[in-house]
Amino acid sequence: MKKEGLSRRDALKFGALGAGLAVFGASNAMAAAPLEKEVKFDEEYDVIVIGTGFAGLAAAAKAAERGLSVLVVEKMGRIGGNSVINGGGMAVPNMPLQKKHGIEDSNERFIEDCLKAGLGINHVELLETIAARATEALEFSIKCGAKWQDVKPAWFGGHSVARTIVTENMSGSGVIQPMVEFVEKLPGCKIYRRTKFDDFVLNAEGRVVGVTVRTNYRFDSKLLSDDLENTAGEKKAYKAKRGVVLASGGFGADKMYRKLQDPRITDDADTTNHSGATAGALLKAFQIGALPVQVDWIQFGPWASPDERGFGVAPLMTQQGLFKHGIAVDVRNGKRFMNELADRKTRADAEFKILRASPEAYPVAIGTYNTFGEQLYPLIDKALQTKVMQKFDTLDQVAAAYKIPAAALKESVAKFNEGVKKGIDEFGKPVATFNGVGIEAKGPYYCVRLAPKPHHTMGGVKINTKAEVISGNTHKPIPGLFAAGEVTGGTHGASRLGTVAVTDCLVFGMIAGENV
Known part of the structure; x- marks a missing residue:
């Protein structure tokens, strides 16, 4: 045949x-x-x-x-x-706003940061393309009507320098x-x-x-x-006479397909x-x-909270607020357990290590009013009203609310603040750039419970x-x-x-x- x-x-x-x-x-x-x-x-x-x-x-x-x-x-x-619900931050190496604030950066440094976060399995030619045209993309968004904050670029986790510009309304909807x-x-x-x-x-x-x-x-x-x-x-x-552009996004909400990839x-x-x-x-x-x-x-987003659905307001309060000038602690022992400004996978893995051992022991991010920064001040009341963030007058109240050993919590705060003063952090957070800003001893204290979510x-x-x-x-x-x-x-x-x-x-x- x-x-x-x-x-x-x-x-x-x-x-x-x-x-x-x-x-x-x-x-x-x-x-x-x-x-x-x-x-x-x-x-x-x-x-x-x-x-x-x-x-x-x-x-x-x-x-x-x-x-x-x-x-x-x-x-x-x-x-x-x-896109419309994200936090509105865009990383742009070598943008004019960095130069305005004396921040030295390079495409090579940006790519190195991406490779470190990506465990080295990134396709580098794509990163090179992004780095080469990032400023042009920012300018194009402005041409389309996007409005960005004209302030010192933000330093997000995993980056080796501050290179993120944020929309005026701190949301992707601003673009x-x-x-x-x-x-x-x-x-x-x-x-x-x-x-x-x-x-x-x-x-x-x-x-x-x-x-x-x-x-x-x-x-x-x-x-x-x-x-x-x-x-x-x-x-x-x-x-489509010329062609089709597939821009359908990811599958983070696809219960069946994401579980197939990660049971x-x-x-x-x-x-x-x-x-x-x-x-x-x-x-x-x-x-x-x-x-x-x-x-x-x-x-997984390490800055998310179990106390709200979806993206919510917690990521805004933690990423550039509590994670930057504050700390995250293991509620079981009151101790820090990670560099709060590490890349997302490193932080999420650290949080999962706690939660897989004790599923209800959600880590807690802690800081004071000065840790948030001016752009976050308008969102504090919203976070408190939704109860995704809690406010306490003393560390003893924080400890009681989350069942944290009070003495250990106070020691962790004191140790972090001492490191900020010296410019050296035990977990490698870049506290030397903080100008002495840590957790205020007088309080009040703002707290968010943490739980990584598929992002x-x-x-x-x-x-x-x-x-x-x-x-x-x-x-x-x-x-x-x-x-x-x-x-x-x-x-x-x-x-x-x-x-x-x-x-x-x-x-x-x-x-x-x-x-x-």
């Missing part, structure tokens, strides 16, 4: 589907993307962008500025995904909202909300030439991974992500051959420095498919350095919009 070769469509069914496709079961994993000849397109554009976060909007803006017609599709009713207005005013550019991407459309040569979607869609977070059982909406097909993440584990942060679009990219990279590395999914599709998605079949770009932001993998390695996500998303969003 003559042995026949596989057709292009059969090859798509059986080849390079990506490790993650197995979660859907054999029948769904083998379902190939629709072919152009099988689809009747309802609308036609030069470019289609999937997702309305930093990366998606930057790609749309750049493509539309080139005179291309652009459609951005967003499955949720709200614009912005995780997303003006970018939405900017994009929607550009000729030929529009955004469809509640429009769920379902699949890519390929031509006979394997080029991505469009997408299938469902309009009037209603996301239901109570269902399985990526709302698979939800059949709501009207099926449509949109053609320790229980279904009831809270996340900082919005409910629509699921893996569906990522898996569709794997299905057409996109190369998966480091998908099982999931970052950023490190892995995704492999892209090159042109934001082209690389095929696992050919190791060459998949024609017509670009990607940017958290849906991509390799950039951040094992753990992303804090505030580099905004930079990553804007830079590669811009690049995708330029090259599509």
Whole structure:
């Protein structure tokens, strides 16, 4: 019997589907993307962008500025995904604001910091691209209407210098909202909300030439991974003459897929992500051959609290407040247990070590009013009103409230303050830069309980420095498919350095919009 070769469509069914496709079961994993000849397109554009976060909007803006017609599709009713709820910090090496405040930095130093946080498994060429265009991305956000604080750059955990600029409203919405207005005013550019991407459309040569979607869609977070059982909406097909930009974000809220990657993440584990942060679009990219990279590395936010849902206000109060000039203690013994300004993985691992031994022994971050800094003062009342942060007059009251050994707690505070005075910290925190600012002995004391939450999914599709998605079949770009932001993998390695996500998303969003 003559042995026949596989057709292009059969090859798509059986080849390079990506490790993650197995979660859907054999029948769904083998379902190939629709072919152009099988689809009747309802609308036609030069470019289609999937997702309305930093990366998606930057790609749309750049493509539309080139005179291309652009459609951005967003499955949720709200614009912005995780971008709109993040803390609004953007790491920018060598920016003018650093020079204004006498801060010495370099691209090489930035990359070294990222590699240290990422355990050295980062794809360096992507970091080099981010560093080279970070200032340009900041300027582009300003062009789109974003407003940033004109103060000394913030020093976030894991960075070796202060290089983070923060939006005026201390939220990613300070970038997303003006970018939405900017994009929607550009000729030929529009955004469809509640429009769920379902699949890519390929031509006979394997080029991505469009997408299938469902309009009037209603996301239901109570269902399985990526709302698979939800059949709501009207099926449509949109053609993309130049290409498609995948900017669908990460899968931190996808209970099934994140648990597949890390079985320790229980279904009831809270996340900082919005409910629509699921893996569906990522898996569709794997299905057409996109190369998966480091998908099982999931970052936990060490500054989150069990006393509020989602991202909340705790990360703002801890990252640049209690973690900087205050301390975190193990409630079981009253002692410090980590460098509160280390990279996220180091801190989260230290907190998990305590919680896995004693699940209810949530560590506590402690500081005083002077530890917050002027930009955080307006948020103190909000944090107290929501009860995610508590206020106490004395350390004895702190100890009683959290069942901490009082003498040990007082000793930890005194030891930390002494280290601040000497400029030397037992855990390596850069206290020499604090100008003597530590925990005030007179109080009052502000406290936040800590519990790491899934925050950023490190892995995704492999892209090159042109934001082209690389095929696992050919190791060459998949024609017509670009990607940017958290849906991509390799950039951040094992753990992303804090505030580099905004930079990553804007830079590669811009690049995708330029090259599509």
